[in-house]
Amino acid sequence: MKKTSYASLLLSLAVLSGIVAGCSGSGNSGSNNSEPAASGQPQSGEQTDKKIKLSFYNTIGYRQTTPMPALEQDPIRQMIEKDNNIDLEMTLGGENWKDKLNLLITSSQIPDIITFPDRASAVKYYDQGLLADLDEVLAQYPDLMASFDPTRLEPMKYKGKTIGVPASEGVGGVNGWWINTTWLKKLNLTEPTNPQELLEVMKAFTFDDPDGNNKNDTYGFVAMLPKDGSLGYSTAGPKGFQQIFWMFGVQPNFVDMKDGKVVVYNTDPKTKEALQFIKDMIDAKVVDPDWVTIDDGLKLDNKMYQGKVGVMVADWRRMEPADQQKMKETGGSTPEWKQIAPPKGPNGDQILDAKVFQQSLLGLSKEVLKDADKTKRAMEFIQYLYTSKEAYPYLSYGIKDKTFTETGGQFKLIDKSTYNEKEIEWRYNYAFVRKSDDSVYFDFKNPTVTNANQELNRSYLKDNNINPRIVDTDPMAQDRLKYVNEMMLKFVTGKEPLSNWDKYVKTLDDKFKQADAVAAYEQQLKDDGVMK
Amino acid sequence: MEQVTIWNRLGKGLNYTLLTLLAATCVIPFLYVISVSLTPISEVIRKDGLVLIPSHITWTAYEEIMQGxxxxxxxxxxxxxxxxxxxxxxxxxxxxxxxxxxxxxxxxxxxxxxxxxxxxxxxxxxxxxxxxxxxxxxxxxxxxxxxxxxxxxxxxxxxxxxxxxxxxxxxxxxxxxxxxxxxxxxxxxxxxxxxxxxxxxxxxxxxxxxxxxxxxxxxxxxxxxxxxxxxxxxxxxxxxxxxxxxxxxxxxxxxxxxxxxxxxxxxxxxxxxxxxxxxxxxxxxxxxxx
Amino acid sequence: MVHATKNAMRRYGVMYALLLPGLLYFVIFKYVPMVYIAAAFKDYNVLRGLWESPWIGWQNFETFFNGVYAGQIIGNTLLISAYKLIFSFPAPIILALMLNAVTSNGFKRTIQTLTYLPHFLSWVVIYGLLVAFLAPGSGLVNQLFNTFGLERISFLTESGMIRSLIVTTDIWQSVGWGAIIYLASLAGIDPSLYEAAKVDGASRWRQLWHITLPGIRNVIILLLVLRLSAILDVGFDQIFIMLNPLNQENADVIETWVYRVGMQEGRIGLATAVGLFKSIIGFVLVLGANKMAKKFDGQIW
Missing domain, CATH: 1.10.3720.10 (MetI-like)
Incomplete structure (x- = not known):
């Protein structure tokens, strides 16, 4: 009995190994026939007019989870294909974009054009050998290069090589300090300009019944705790405490350079001051206690619509009619929210946020560069995306006479209530070419206030050319991040007394090898040429 | 014999009660999901998501997802x-x-x-x-x-x-x-x-x-x-x-x-x-x- | 020996033939992919592929075990797993027995259908509901606490409560679903056994002990043994959504760590290594449990 059972196991394994061998064999042949179309056809004079297939891996469109429709239902793709004489095979990355890209790579389906939402990922894949150096190629497309601001082009360089072009343009100064001036007037207070005044206003907003309903149901401030757990700087874009930290000139999980040396704010004494201030706010009960369960911007915005909070950090567009309508429907009234300059910290820092850094990148795979003709066609397509005046309205605004109109060269968006936006939401996956200051695209109904808000926010942005270049490469990085996030939260919630700050710094140095990380950062900054 | 039936009845009563309670807690999330789907968004936000019975019903959410x-x-x-x-x-x-x-x-x-x-x-x-x-x-x-x-x-x-x-x-x-x-x-x-x-x-x-x-x-x-x-x-x-x-x-x-x-x-x-x-x-x- | 094999072929030939397509499926879709377990010992690079990526021995395992938080996450995993084994595993059995004792068919079916509902809600939705009830400020429970002058409790972000919350919600979400298999098993018990017991004057408890439980014993053993195979998988979706820095001391587990360090950072080799470690632990436990089960004639192979 026993013997036969092992025999059957062995038999199975024998079958198995046979199949493994067969499978890996066919895997190799698969990689060879991936691009027969380009070389297989006879070479003719009008080579460039030949229709070719271009695959495009899109991680930068603005509706990544909305699938693209079939060609017949996609007039924008039809236009692109006709204008460029290509078959555009676009794959959306979506939330699992790294997994999908890895699968395409391992199964010999490397896309011709690949986009990355952040520079760190692009650099990682470049190091693994996916992306091509584009310096030589780009030199032949001066129009394309001229269309990008030099400050956006600079981050495309890595180890002295240009590895892509700027993919989508970020809008600066999105979030600003908002204050409920209806409450301010009611309580006869003035706009706060420093931390002490800020705390006083928050206390009054919490305890002096600013909405006059005789209930203790208002809060001075609301903040959030994003999923990644950072109290300060994080990719999830947390709002609230991040701006308190900036008031003190620092930011958790942020790396900077001062006097030619790398500075890690996590151990900066000013961070301790900021933590003390946040702890004072929480102890004074002026922060809405829900902040620990608010983990996305939407839940934070809801607090504004409810009208039970007096100071918060939010999007610059909140006094657009649509948002005012929401405040009215939800909270019963439309308080006069106003954006103010960030309060000036004790060390003279008046910072709202960091400047926009060109994160997203569009590059070519090394495979494409082996084929000069295909490279040419791919580059012409990229140039078309970013420079074609005729294509721009369609790429950015959508479908003519459905989502936008043109009258005498002037473009205007059609009101969204006249069509079903869900049906054509996919169009935003082409809109990554839109300019960040395109007033048609953003279509403000209350432009004087909204534009002034953005202007205000933009005047308090801090230079940001160091931190986005940092990539944590050591396996301990995530554990270190976990420790920092956990300790910061313990400090502000009082679970760990701030008198243990020195112990925390020492632990970071000894146990979590912060010095090693700093050395790695220095090397990276030298590679990028921003540190001598 | 008498004793046994009392215990049996008690046990039965307890069993029915516990099962009903468990079932009730299991219904709440569905009630919540359905109610939120039928409630105007402003009301959902005002009540911090706590709508177990909608005060008035709107089908706009369903219309929106059915389209297309x-x-x-x-x-x-x-x-x-x-x-x-x-x-x-x-x-x-x-x-x-x-x-x-x-x-x-x-x-x-x-x-x-x-x-x-x-x-x-x-x-x-x-x-x-x-x-x-x-x-x-x-x-x-x-x-x-x-x-x-x-x-x-x-x-x-x-x-x-x-x-x-x-x-x-x-x-x-x-x-x-x-x-x-x-x-x-x-x-x-x-x-x-x-x-x-x-x-x-x-x-x-x-x-x-x-x-x-x-x-x-x-x-x-x-x-x-x-x-x-x-x-x-x-x-x-x-x-x-x-x-x-x-x-x-x-x-x-x-x-x-x-x-x-x-x-x-x-x-x-x-x-x-x-x-x-x-x-x-x-x-x-x-x-x-x- | 040859003779015995021939005999077996004659008697079980049809059986082997029936087995073959299924086995082939397992070979192609389960065993062939296992080649990639080799990535556990490699510095896996997607562009070079599995074969070309360099061997690095036990380095991926060392990274995992030498991590500052290795003790914490393994400890949390074992604790939560143990709690789930002790509380979540028997819960559906108890529910099935309780339902079995119900004589009204309509009531039984209603309860069955209702208790199985939560299985269909994703943890994202359930967490949204938990926030609505338990959020420190606006949550229903804390609003009640506030009305009665009690101290607010931040259930979702309190490290001391998170494990109980994880286990309770897990039981609540899965108990109705899990009971189905036991109900199916109970349906297979020969009713004449109960009739005979009644004639003998056996109490309901004695019937439960001597007929009902032995009747579903093998299913319980089977599910328990198979449950052990996934001893270190404690439910990623659930814990990931409930985890935050305020409670992570007690809730960060192997899977969430692998997600942060392995998956998000693209360290496929590291993720594979930890997966292999979990598999081996599960394998050893299953082998042991099967040996134990043999004593009750409940072995699964």
């Missing part, structure tokens, strides 16, 4: 994979479970170990994708069915139920000269209706709920199942580009999110009551006698 016909395309794909997939699952599972339940069959424990081993060790996503591609299933709805043809766990359950059937019935049929297949169809299957119904339900629900295989293997929008549709609505807020100015615009209101939970959940939930009749006692004896 994508939901119906997705239903087609899902129904195909649930029906065809479950049938194939059952066919393969039962045909494997039958031999594996024969305790005297030489090599049986080796085969069983061979099956259990796959529950423990797995190569992960990359090789599975490569196999699906090599077999030529990429972008086909069969990629949602073939790679999950037999679930080792369910196979073990069916096999264990088959083992418990009285061997005497089996032997009697054999003496009558019935072939293995006809024993399976005429005797074993009818006797095993509870487990067949259970595992069928498990497979069907698994098919209904899976999305990750579709996420990896299916590119064309017309082959995407309802769970992907649901995820697209729930996760629209995930800003991959990290572009703060764009992220907020793509979020679906919570009422739309809950409406899509309702339309993607109710159909499969409704299947269960129909399957329950197979769990009634006495199936075994009834069929043997009949």
């Amino acid at each position: 016909g994508r939901l119906f395309d997705a239903y087609k794909v899902t129904i195909f994979r649930v029906v065809v997939g479950t049938l194939l699952n059952m066919l393969f599972t039962v045909t494997m479970a039958l031999p594996l339940s024969r305790k005297a069959m030489p090599g049986r424990s080796g085969f069983l170990m061979f099956v259990v081993f796959t529950m423990l060790f797995s190569g992960g996503m990359i090789p599975s994708y490569l196999i699906v591609k090599e077999v030529g299933l990429l972008n086909s709805e069969w990629a949602l069915i073939i790679p999950g043809l037999v679930n080792a766990f369910y196979l073990m359950i069916v096999k264990s139920f088959f083992e418990q059937l009285p061997e005497a019935i089996d032997e009697a049929a054999r003496i009558d000269g019935a072939g293995e297949i006809s024993i399976l169809v005429r005797i074993i299957l009818p006797l095993s209706m509870p487990v067949i119904a259970t595992i069928g339900l498990f497979y069907a629900v698994w098919h209904w709920n899976s999305y990750f295989d579709a996420l990896l293997y299916i590119n064309s929008p017309e082959n995407q199942p309802v769970q992907l549709f649901l995820r697209q609505i729930l996760l629209a807020s995930v800003a991959i580009s990290g572009d703060a100015a764009e992220a907020a615009n793509s979020v679906n209101p919570v009422s739309v999110q809950m409406a899509s939970v309702v339309v993607t959940t109710l159909p499969i939930v409704a299947v269960y009551p129909f399957i329950q009749k197979h769990f009634t006692k006495g199936v075994l004896v009834g069929s043997v006698k009949g």
Whole structure:
């Protein structure tokens, strides 16, 4: 009995190994026939007019989870294909974009054009050998290069090589300090300009019944705790405490350079001051206690619509009619929210946020560069995306006479209530070419206030050319991040007394090898040429 | 004797009470999901999401997700994979479970170990994708069915139920000269209706709920199942580009999110009551006698 | 020996033939991909592929075990797993027995259908509901606490409560679903056994002990043994959504760590290594449990 059972196991394994061998064999042949179309056809004079297939891996469109429709239902793709004489095979990355890209790579389906939402990922894949150096190629497309601001082009360089072009343009100064001036007037207070005044206003907003309903149901401030757990700087874009930290000139999980040396704010004494201030706010009960369960911007915005909070950090567009309508429907009234300059910290820092850094990148795979003709066609397509005046309205605004109109060269968006936006939401996956200051695209109904808000926010942005270049490469990085996030939260919630700050710094140095990380950062900054 | 009945009654009362309480807590989330889907968004926000009974009903969320016909395309794909997939699952599972339940069959424990081993060790996503591609299933709805043809766990359950059937019935049929297949169809299957119904339900629900295989293997929008549709609505807020100015615009209101939970959940939930009749006692004896 | 094999083929030929397609499926879709377990010992690079990526021995395992938080996450995993084994595993059995004792068919079916509902809600939705009820400020429970002058409790972000919350919600979500298999098993018990017991004057408790439990014993053993195979998988979706820095001391587990360090950072080799470690632990436990089960004639192979 026993013997036969092992025999059957062995038999199975024998079958198995046979199949493994067969499978890996066919895997190799698969990689060879991936691009027969380009070389297989006879070479003719009008080579460039030949229709070719271009695959495009899109991680930068603005509706990544909305699938693209079939060609017949996609007039924008039809236009692109006709204008460029290509078959555009676009794959959306979506939330699992790294997994999908890895699968395409391992199964010999490397896309011709690949986009990355952040520079760190692009650099990682470049190091693994996916992306091509584009310096030589780009030199032949001066129009394309001229269309990008030099400050956006600079981050495309890595180890002295240009590895892509700027993919989508970020809008600066999105979030600003908002204050409920209806409450301010009611309580006869003035706009706060420093931390002490800020705390006083928050206390009054919490305890002096600013909405006059005789209930203790208002809060001075609301903040959030994003999923990644950072109290300060994080990719999830947390709002609230991040701006308190900036008031003190620092930011958790942020790396900077001062006097030619790398500075890690996590151990900066000013961070301790900021933590003390946040702890004072929480102890004074002026922060809405829900902040620990608010983990996305939407839940934070809801607090504004409810009208039970007096100071918060939010999007610059909140006094657009649509948002005012929401405040009215939800909270019963439309308080006069106003954006103010960030309060000036004790060390003279008046910072709202960091400047926009060109994160997203569009590059070519090394495979494409082996084929000069295909490279040419791919580059012409990229140039078309970013420079074609005729294509721009369609790429950015959508479908003519459905989502936008043109009258005498002037473009205007059609009101969204006249069509079903869900049906054509996919169009935003082409809109990554839109300019960040395109007033048609953003279509403000209350432009004087909204534009002034953005202007205000933009005047308090801090230079940001160091931190986005940092990539944590050591396996301990995530554990270190976990420790920092956990300790910061313990400090502000009082679970760990701030008198243990020195112990925390020492632990970071000894146990979590912060010095090693700093050395790695220095090397990276030298590679990028921003540190001598 | 008197005492016993009192205890019995008390126990019975307690049992009914506890079950009712548990059921009540299980209904709350559905009440919540349905109520939120029918409530104007401003009311949901005002009440911090706590709407268990809507004060007035609005169907706009449902109208919004029904538009464009994508939901119906997705239903087609899902129904195909649930029906065809479950049938194939059952066919393969039962045909494997039958031999594996024969305790005297030489090599049986080796085969069983061979099956259990796959529950423990797995190569992960990359090789599975490569196999699906090599077999030529990429972008086909069969990629949602073939790679999950037999679930080792369910196979073990069916096999264990088959083992418990009285061997005497089996032997009697054999003496009558019935072939293995006809024993399976005429005797074993009818006797095993509870487990067949259970595992069928498990497979069907698994098919209904899976999305990750579709996420990896299916590119064309017309082959995407309802769970992907649901995820697209729930996760629209995930800003991959990290572009703060764009992220907020793509979020679906919570009422739309809950409406899509309702339309993607109710159909499969409704299947269960129909399957329950197979769990009634006495199936075994009834069929043997009949 | 040859003779015995021939005999077996004659008697079980049809059986082997039935088994073959299924086995082939397992080989192609389960065993062939296992080649990629080799990535556990490699510095896996997607562009070079599995074969070309360099071997690095046990380095991936060392990274995992030498991590500052290795003790914490393994400890949390074992604790949560143990709690789930002790509380979540028997819960559906108890529910099935309770339902079995119900004589009214309508009541029984209603309860069954209702308790199985939560299985269909994703953890994202359930967490949304938990927030609505338990959020420190606006949550229903804390608003009630506030009305009665009690101290607010931040249930979702309190490290001392998170494990209980994880286990409770897990039971609540899965108990109805899990009971189905036991109900199916109970349906297979020969009713004549109960009739005979009644004639003998056996109490309901004695019937439970001597007929009902032995009747579903093998299913319980089977599910328990198979449950052990996934001892270190404690439910990623659930814990990931409930985890935050305020409670992670007690809730960060192997899977969430692998997600952060392995998956998000693209360290496929590391993720595979930890997966392999979990598999081996599960394998050893299953082998042991099966040996134990043999004593009760409940072995699964």
